[in-house]
Amino acid sequence: MGVHVIKLPDVGEGVAxxxxxxxxxxxxxxxMEDQVLAAVMTDKATVEIPSPVIGKVIWVGAxxxxxxxxxxxxxxxxxxxxxxxxxxxxxAPIPEAKPPAPPPAGELSAKRxxxxxxxxSPPQSPSATASPRAGERKPAPSRKxxxxxxxxxxxxxxxxxxGVDLRRVTGSGPAGRITHEDLDNxxxxxxxxxxxxxxxxxxxxxxxxxxxxxxxxxxxxxTVSRSRIPDIVxxxxxxxxxxxxxxxxxxxxxxxxxxxxxxxxxxxRAMAKAIAEQPQLNSxxxxxxxxxxxxxxxxxxxxxxxxxxxxxxVVRHVEAKGLWECAAEVARLAxxxxxxxxxxxxxSGSTITIxxxxxxxxxxxxPVINHPEVAIVGVNKMQVRPMWDGAAFxxxxxxxxxxxxxxxxxxxxxxAVFVQRVKTLMENPAMIFVE
Amino acid sequence: xxxLTTKLLIIxxxxxxxxxxxxxxxxxxxxxxVDAEALxxxxxxxxxxPSKAIIHAADEFEKAAHFANSSALGISASAPKLxxxxxxxxxxxxxxxxxxxxxxxxxxxxxxxxxxxxxxxxGKTVDVTTAExxxxxxxxxxxxxxxxxxxxLPFMKFGGNVISSTGALALSAPPKNFAIVGxxxxxxxxxxxxxxxxxxxxxVEAMDRILPTYDAELTRPVAKRLKxxxxxxxxxxxxxxxxxDGKALEVEQNGKTESIPADKVLVTVGRKPLTDxxxxxxxxxxxxxxxxxxxxxxxxxxxxxxxxxxxxGEPMLAHRAMAQGEMVAEIVAGHKRRWxxxxxxxxxxxxxxxxSVGLSPEEAKAAGHKVKSASFPFSANGRxxxxxxxxxxxxxxxxxxxxxxxxxxxxxxxxxxLSTAFGLAIEMGACLxxxxxxxxxxxxxxxxxxxxxxxxxGHALHI
Numbered sequence: 001m002g003v004h005v006i007k008l009p010d011v012g013e014g015v016a017x018x019x020x021x022x023x024x025x026x027x028x029x030x031x032m033e034d035q036v037l038a039a040v041m042t043d044k045a046t047v048e049i050p051s052p053v054i055g056k057v058i059w060v061g062a063x064x065x066x067x068x069x070x071x072x073x074x075x076x077x078x079x080x081x082x083x084x085x086x087x088x089x090x091x092a093p094i095p096e097a098k099p100p101a102p103p104p105a106g107e108l109s110a111k112r113x114x115x116x117x118x119x120x121s122p123p124q125s126p127s128a129t130a131s132p133r134a135g136e137r138k139p140a141p142s143r144k145x146x147x148x149x150x151x152x153x154x155x156x157x158x159x160x161x162x163g164v165d166l167r168r169v170t171g172s173g174p175a176g177r178i179t180h181e182d183l184d185n186x187x188x189x190x191x192x193x194x195x196x197x198x199x200x201x202x203x204x205x206x207x208x209x210x211x212x213x214x215x216x217x218x219x220x221x222x223t224v225s226r227s228r229i230p231d232i233v234x235x236x237x238x239x240x241x242x243x244x245x246x247x248x249x250x251x252x253x254x255x256x257x258x259x260x261x262x263x264x265x266x267x268x269r270a271m272a273k274a275i276a277e278q279p280q281l282n283s284x285x286x287x288x289x290x291x292x293x294x295x296x297x298x299x300x301x302x303x304x305x306x307x308x309x310x311x312x313x314v315v316r317h318v319e320a321k322g323l324w325e326c327a328a329e330v331a332r333l334a335x336x337x338x339x340x341x342x343x344x345x346x347x348s349g350s351t352i353t354i355x356x357x358x359x360x361x362x363x364x365x366x367p368v369i370n371h372p373e374v375a376i377v378g379v380n381k382m383q384v385r386p387m388w389d390g391a392a393f394x395x396x397x398x399x400x401x402x403x404x405x406x407x408x409x410x411x412x413x414x415x416a417v418f419v420q421r422v423k424t425l426m427e428n429p430a431m432i433f434v435e
Numbered sequence: 436x437x438x439l440t441t442k443l444l445i446i447x448x449x450x451x452x453x454x455x456x457x458x459x460x461x462x463x464x465x466x467x468x469v470d471a472e473a474l475x476x477x478x479x480x481x482x483x484x485p486s487k488a489i490i491h492a493a494d495e496f497e498k499a500a501h502f503a504n505s506s507a508l509g510i511s512a513s514a515p516k517l518x519x520x521x522x523x524x525x526x527x528x529x530x531x532x533x534x535x536x537x538x539x540x541x542x543x544x545x546x547x548x549x550x551x552x553x554x555x556x557x558g559k560t561v562d563v564t565t566a567e568x569x570x571x572x573x574x575x576x577x578x579x580x581x582x583x584x585x586x587x588l589p590f591m592k593f594g595g596n597v598i599s600s601t602g603a604l605a606l607s608a609p610p611k612n613f614a615i616v617g618x619x620x621x622x623x624x625x626x627x628x629x630x631x632x633x634x635x636x637x638x639v640e641a642m643d644r645i646l647p648t649y650d651a652e653l654t655r656p657v658a659k660r661l662k663x664x665x666x667x668x669x670x671x672x673x674x675x676x677x678x679x680d681g682k683a684l685e686v687e688q689n690g691k692t693e694s695i696p697a698d699k700v701l702v703t704v705g706r707k708p709l710t711d712x713x714x715x716x717x718x719x720x721x722x723x724x725x726x727x728x729x730x731x732x733x734x735x736x737x738x739x740x741x742x743x744x745x746x747x748g749e750p751m752l753a754h755r756a757m758a759q760g761e762m763v764a765e766i767v768a769g770h771k772r773r774w775x776x777x778x779x780x781x782x783x784x785x786x787x788x789x790x791s792v793g794l795s796p797e798e799a800k801a802a803g804h805k806v807k808s809a810s811f812p813f814s815a816n817g818r819x820x821x822x823x824x825x826x827x828x829x830x831x832x833x834x835x836x837x838x839x840x841x842x843x844x845x846x847x848x849x850x851x852x853l854s855t856a857f858g859l860a861i862e863m864g865a866c867l868x869x870x871x872x873x874x875x876x877x878x879x880x881x882x883x884x885x886x887x888x889x890x891x892x893g894h895a896l897h898i
Contacts, residue, residue, distance in 0.1 A: 148777065150839065150864040160771045175837035177864040 002083025004053050006075040008068045011040060011047045017069045018042045020062045021213040025075075029057045037075055040068065041213050045344030055079035065212035151178040158183060170204050214308045225371040228287060232407045233366050234415050236423055240382050240397040243429045250323075258324055263379065263399070264302065265326035267354060269432050270425035271377065272298050272318045275352070278418050282351045284372040285409050292374075292409055301350030301370055302330055304337045312370060313337045314350040323433075358382065358399070365402045374409045375418070378402035439547075439572045441467045443767050444561060446553045446713065447580030449476020451744030451756030453537050455578055458764035460544025466764075467572060468541060469563050471552045475534040476582050477745075478753040481601040484533060486624055488526035489604055490784055493628035500631075507823075517632055520607040555714030558737045576739045576767045579727065580760065581713055583706040583745035588616065590676045597677070597700045600625060606699070609634040614684040614697035616674040618645040620783040622703035623657065627786050630664040637667040637695045639674050639686050646783065650795050652810075653846045656826040657785045664786075667695075674700075708746040723748060731773040733763050741766075755779050778842075778861040780854040787827050788850045792857040793842030796832050805835035807867075811887040813847045815898045818878040824848030829883040831867065831891045838867040838892070843884070853881055867892050 011018050018040035025037050036048045037057075055077030062068045077083075149166035151159070155178055159166045162183075169186045171178035189204060211219055240263070247261050254261070275282045275298055283294045298319045301312040313333035318326060336342040353370040356379035367378040380400035386393040401422065405415040425432050443459050445452045448470030459466040473480055499515035502508075541548055549572075551565030561577065563570045585599040593599050598606075603625050609632040615622045618640035630636040638645070638661070645661070645668060646654045661668055675685040675692060683694040708726050721728040721736040726748040733741045741763045744756030758779075762772045783789040796808045810830035813819035819827075827847025833840050843857035860870055870888035875881045882897075889895045 148775070152863045156775050160773070160775075163771060173864070174866045174868065175834070175839035175864065 002079055002081055003058070004055055004077040004079045004083040005073045006037065006049070006051065006077065007073050008040065008070050009049065010070050011042050015042045015070060017067050018047070019067050019213060019216070020064055020074070021046060022064055023060060025057050025060075027057050027059060031055060031057060031077065041217075042344065045342075045347060046340070049074070051075075051077065053077060053079050065210050149178055150176055155180055155183060162187070168201065214311070218309050221371065222368055225368050229369050229371060230407045231369055231404045232410070232412050232415055233402065233404045234412075234419050235364050235400055235402045236419050237398050237400050238423045239387070239427045240399045243426055244382075244397050246429045254324075259327040259331045261323070261327050262330070263358070263382070264330050264354065264356070265323050266426065266429060266432065267377070267379065267422070268300050268315065268318050268321075268326045268330075269323055270422050271300065271352065271354075273425055273432060274418055274421040276319070277421065278414060280414070281375045281405075281410065281418055283374050283409065284351060285374050285406060286372060287408070295351045297351070299349055299351045301353035301373075302333065303353060303355040303370075304334050306338050306340065308340070311337045311342065311347055312350060312353060313342050313346050314348065316349070352376070354379065363400060367402060367404045369404050369406055374406040375415075376404050377422070378404070437568070437570050439467065439570060441465050441547075441572060441574045443467070443576045443578065443764070444572050444574035445469065445578045445580055445760075446561065447476065447578075447582055447744070448472075448474040448537070448548065449580060449582045449744060449756065450478045450753040451582075451760040452476065452578065452580035453541060453760075454757040455580065455743065455760030455764045456541050456546040456548075457544050458761045459767065460541065460546040462764060462768040464764065464768055467547045467549055467574070469549045469551060469553045469561070469572075471550065473534045474537040474541070474548065475530070479533050479537065480530055481604060483753055485526050485530055485604045486600070486621075486628075487784060488529055489522065490624060490628045492522045492525070493631035494786070497631035500633075517609070519609055519632065523605060523607065526604070553713055555717040558718055558740055561714075576741065578760070578763055579713075579735070579740065579742040579746055580744050580756070581709040581746050582756075583708050583751055585703070586705045586707050588674065588702055588704060591616075591674065591700065591702060593702070596681055596698065597702060600701070600703055603629075603699075603701050610698035611635060612696040612698050613637070613701065614639065614695050614699070615701045615703060616684070617703040617705070618642075618668065618670075619648070619703060619705065620646060620785065620789075622701065623661075623785045624783065625701060625703070626666060627661070627664060630661075630666050631786075635665070635667075635696075637669060637684075637697070639669045639672045639684070639695070641671065641673055643671050645670070646785075646789070649783070649789060649791060650797060650844075652830075653789050653791070653844055656787050656846050657783075657789065659826065660786050669693075669695075674702075706745065706751055708748075708751075710746060731775075732766050733759050733774070734766075750779055750781055752779060752781065776862070777864075778858055780858045782851045782854055784851060787824065787847045790845045790850050790854045790857060791842070792844070792854060793840070793861045794832055795842055795844060796830075799832050799834070799841045804841060806832060806841070807835045807838070807891050808832045809887060809890040809895075811883045811890050811895060811898065813880065813883060815886075816878075816880060816883045818880050818882070819847065821878070822848055822880075824880075829853070829887045831870070831884075831887040833867045833888075833891055840865045840867060840870065840888075843887075845883075847880065847883075850880065853884065856881060856884060 008018060020038055021041045022039040025031055031037065031051045033054050034050045037051050038049045039046050040049060057075060058078050059076040061074040068074055150171060151166055156166065164186065166178055169178050169182055172182050173179050185204065243266055251261050279294055282298050283292045285292050297317045299314050299316045300318050301314045303310060303312050315326060315329045315333065333342065333346060336346060350370060352373055353376045355367045355376060357365060358379045358381050361381045363380060365378045365380065367376040369376045380402055382397055382399035384395045385398040387396040401419060403419050442464045443466040445455050445466060445468045448468050452468055453474055456466050456468040478484060496515055496517055499512060502510045502512040503514040505511040549563055549565060549570065551563040553561050553563045555561055559573055561572045563572060587593055591597050600621050609629050613629050613634040613636045615626045615636065615638045618638045622638060623645060626636045626638050644651060644654060645658055669686055669688055672686045672688040675687050678685055678694050682696060684697045684700050686693050686695055710727065718737055727735055727742040727746050729735055729742050729747045733743050735742050743759035743763055745751040758776060765772045778793040780790060780792040794802060796806050799806045808830060810828040812828040814825040819825050824847055829845040831840060832842035840860055845853055867888045871885060871892055873885065875885040886895050886897055
């Protein structure tokens with residue numbers, strides 16, 4: 001019997017540490033070769049750590065949510081034979097990380113990590129593997145039927161004077177004792193309303209959800225964006241009637257196997273056209289280095305909601321893609337993102353972003369720029385509205401574009417010009433396709 | 436006939452009634468307390484207070500007698516003499532001061548008192564027969580606080596040599612042979628006192644042990660002390676009546692009848708609520724066995740008619756009545772109150788004393804709790820040793836899952852005063868850790884409380 005130590009492998013280029021988001025095994029479990037031990041998350045991709053050997057887990061080195069340095073031991077297995085524990089450090093057979101080498105720019109890789117776990121289990125719920133964190137409040141012990149609420153006479157009197165039935169108050173003290181503070185809380189949040197006849201009762205429970213994994217990444221990104229970027233938001237409405245007619249026709253006559261068209265590919269093409277005239281919008285601003293990197297290739301991130309939160313898969317080189325190609329790529333990436341199978345590469349490298357809450361409704365959004373990009377285009381719901389055509393009100397399919405720009409790089413004038421250009425293109429869709 | 440009207444009429448001036456009156460006065464209610472006897476009820480006049488005075492005198496006398504044969508303490512004295520009639524008048528002085536004090540307190544709080552026998556006319560009207568005639572009182576609210584009276588044995592009625600506790604507290608000399616029927620707390624308290632005064636005391640108990648309402652573990656040190664004092668305890672015995680010459684008590688035990696010489700026979704076979712003689716038949720009250728049924732506001736089946744104290748049920752204890760009286764006054768004054776007490780301490784002023792607050796281990800188990808319990812003996816307590824009071828212990832009873840203190844019991848010299856700490860801990864919802872984490876002054880008997888909690892937690896220090 002020997003001990004085999006598994007260390008956190010190099011999970012991606014330039015990655016020095018990764019967050020352990022989920023354990024698939026626990027001490028005492030027997031594992032097979034190639035059985036997945038844990039999932040770690042780097043920038044945006046989740047990578048599984050397989051076991052290189054057969055053995056029994058005797059130790060795990062991190063809790064879910066903890067950040068582990070590459071090369072740090074994360075699992076010890078009891079194995080037949082000598083194991084690798086003595087050979088140690090340098091000779092440790094680090095299992096090969098699964099993510100593929102980054103594809104060359106311009107190449108869309110369909111290769112992805114095998115069954116990235118993000119979809120299987122939300123990283124927000126590590127409770128199965130992680131012990132309760134410090135500060136996590138134990139749920140108040142529930143009183144048995146008919147048991148008197150536990151409270152000092154002073155608390156009881158105060159409750160009686162205020163008409164509060166202590167049976168409705170959650171006690172935070174030992175053995176569920178109701179304190180003056182619990183009453184304060186009850187008055188503040190729960191319950192100045194007397195027990196309602198409708199049978200509705202205030203729920204004073206507080207659930208602590210550790211912000212880890214993707215949620216932490218999102219939080220960090222949003223904080224960076226909002227704290228660093230002085231943005232300008234510009235909204236205009238677009239008459240989509242002509243574009244919608246065209247889209248309907250194209251869809252009706254589409255070739256077998258082609259993706260159904262949405263508004264998005266038209267918008268992407270229109271943006272590509274507008275960016276050709278205003279290339280500074282397709283930039284990444286490295287504000288620490290003081291450099292704006294203006295990209296020739298237009299890589300449009302398309303924000304997508306998944307069960308685990310927001311991800312932004314990227315359609316690369318929109319300038320080199322036709323309408324149908326854009327549509328197909330958007331559909332494929334959205335599916336991959338939802339399943340959690342999108343690779344790191346598919347989830348990074350955008351130069352400008354589209355965010356759409358269109359389906360949900362809403363007149364205006366104030367999109368948060370995907371730092372270090374300098375522009376984001378927000379799509380609002382398309383609705384038939386009465387528009388004045390000079391002689392009468394006519395029903396038109398109207399849609400708002402809510403766009404935000406990094407005002408450090410993009411002047412308000414340029415922002416407006418860009419939006420107006422996109423608007424013109426969308427309202428006259430033929431112009432999108434005419435050189 | 437004179438007529439009075441009032442917001443609150445209280446029938447009975449015992450600890451329930453007079454406290455209700457004082458609190459009502461404090462709250463600005465117009466209130467009248469009616470009692471046919473002196474204010475203070477059984478408790479002040481013929482119960483708690485006078486018996487404690489007699490017990491104290493007996494303890495002092497016994498101490499002196501103890502020194503008459505030289506003692507381990509190195510003190511010797513000549514044999515003491517007792518003039519019980521003087522003791523009794525000293526006791527009467529205390530009673531007079533206290534009952535006078537109650538009258539003063541009621542007066543100070545502008546509560547009217549009326550001496551006379553009250554009888555209901557209807558749910559809002561009471562006739563009080565006083566020395567001057569009948570006074571009719573109309574009241575918005577009426578509190579029945581009529582208390583309880585000693586139970587009489589039908590074949591051995593009170594009178595002559597058969598006395599109740601009231602009679603025992605007024606004896607002019609200790610009976611040479613003193614037979615007591617009933618080994619409850621009243622019989623034992625008085626029996627022990629008279630044994631110390633020099634009476635040859637016999638106690639007859641129908642059950643197989645003394646103090647049947649307390650668990651056997653608690654009563655064992657008392658049984659031991661009874662033996663030391665030479666008290667003849669007849670368990671499983673049944674009093675059959677006085678002998679023909681009236682100088683002995685006939686007792687049947689194991690099918691044999693025995694004559695126990697008795698100059699006086701004290702009958703303490705319990706107390707019964709005083710539910711008759713005051714016009715209960717004029718009302719429509721629901722009963723709960725022999726007691727008047729009340730809800731958690733002490734209200735009876737009739738609106739505006741409350742009942743408090745012994746007339747409402749067990750435990751028939753003055754402090755329960757006082758708490759009820761206070762609560763009812765507040766309810767009548769419009770406060771939102773209901774009975775929410777967690778524990779009513781019970782104390783036996785035997786030698787040694789017994790205290791029980793909350794649930795015993797057996798009661799806690801019966802109530803469906805998983806129980807954790809341990810006791811700490813006074814033989815390991817320094818202060819108890821210095822007081823020659825090593826018998827007894829303090830026991831804590833806690834719920835296993837969260838260590839909530841469910842009960843505390845103690846037996847030992849002077850432990851009645853510890854009932855305060857026990858009661859406070861339970862009323863505050865203390866856990867074992869709360870008691871264990873409280874510094875208890877050294878050297879005191881109270882340390883045994885902390886140690887009992889520690890021992891229940893598994894790490895007592897001094898044992």
